[in-house]
Amino acid sequence: MSIIKKSYSLTFDALKKHRALLLPFVIFIAFELAALLFFYLIPRMPLRPIFGPPIRTFWSERFLHYPLNFLLLIKLASLSRMFLSVLIGSLTTAMAVFIVFDIHNKKAINVKSSFMGSLKKYAALFAIVFIFTALFYFLAKLVTVGLLKYFIAGHTKLLFLKAGLWLGPILTVLNFIIAILIQGAFIYAIPILLIEKQRLIPAIAKSFVLFKNLFLPTVILIGLPMLLYVPILVLGSNAGFLIDKVFPEFVLLVLILGAIVSSLIIDPLVVVSTTFLYLTKRGK
């Protein structure tokens, strides 16, 4: 437990003393909110004539109308977050890792050099986050489709539990566990790549080994902040209810809140704390 306490103590201390540490995450959320706003505005002029047809083709015309556009907005926000994580998140995470490394070594923080250093390794960073995101997406889909097929085939129960439970809260918990485990397996790949200057495959392999050795602390450091996202998940999965009982724009507020919680609270806590854990272990 002391290792977790130490990581968190270093994390909060760093976030309190070095506001520049938050900059990469602020950059990411700026892109995320801009994407959200863009998707929110698609059913309106002047975006509708250009971006309406893909929505019509891939989903349905009804999602271009009020208030059903908010139901699709949840899916689009999730897809855009995934896309941005690979494209920009890989870079901003690397920047944060460089800044943590500077803080750990008691060096002056240089945002520009951390950006340039990340940019040099962009291809490898992109590959790590892409593999991790694709793996999570594939496994989450596999579990969802597997459960759906199982119950569509006519089974009413699985391990004494009904379909409603499996496809509702249990599926959410399973996806949550998958997210923690996959993120845990890849979490040290970026620090290893940047700090130890390893190549892509050895960095990923070393990350797997480190995750195995530091399984419990890593799972706690990733899982604990992620619990903050549970209320957002619950609200998001009840969008129809929110539209009907509160007001449709409330879904947008939930998504904005979700972006803030995930990009400005969960991501900094996870990235900074695990990087400190890695640096502490490396120092030993």
Next chain:
Amino acid sequence: MKLRSKINLILLLVPLFFLSACANDQYSVERQYWYLQKQAGKIFQNPQGSPPGQLNAAVNRLNKFIQKHPKSSLSTDAEFNIARLYMVKEEYNKARAQLKMIEDKYTKYPDIRAEAVFLSGNSYQMENKWDSALNQYRKIMQLYPVTRRGLDVPVYIAQYYKVKHQPEKMIVAFQEAIVFYKGLAAKYPNSPLAYVTSMLAADCYGANKDWQGAINSLNTMLVDYKGKVQLDNILMNIAAVYYRELKDKTKTKETLERLLKEYPHSKYIKAATALLKELSK
């Protein structure tokens, strides 16, 4: 262009882009209407408990919306919603006046006019004035036969008698419906409408348990539409009637074999083969 000028241009364009979203476009009209519907929904959910002022306020707001967006299709929906609000509040004369206004207004839109007359009939039904309601429904059959409501209403009348446990009147209503549908099929031969009305006529024979009439009607369609449309569903229907209702195994087998021969890639192949297997036992 210098960097500073570029930044200034972006700073000017970004707010303009987002401000354009505040324009009074279709989306904002939908949004306004959604909120009006929510208010009207409170009355629909509890018509007895809602105070009279709430109805007037809802009607006024809907009327303002109609005036503000006269060309929007949602305005037509709003006009119907006003009539529906009066109906649930049992203000039937006001409802019918509103519906008459709609019927007179949309002279070029028979579907809208038929819907207005149908709702007017519903208002009489809610007052337990079936004869007046029936007059409205017959008016639809006469004036707007080739509308969605026009095609529905003959069966609607027959269903009313069925629900009210008046079998003689139900049989007569289905027979009238058959005459109506066959008349339309004859008037618009070889058209998609004729195909639909012929199917409806066959359904009406079935509803009256006149199985031979249903089979004759479907057989006529097999002749009329041969080579024009896929007829596997009709063959399957005929087979089902022979098997379930007339208990004629030979005719069922003949029809199913014809289906297999003429439509080897039909979606009914699996069901037809299974039924043939069942028959050969």
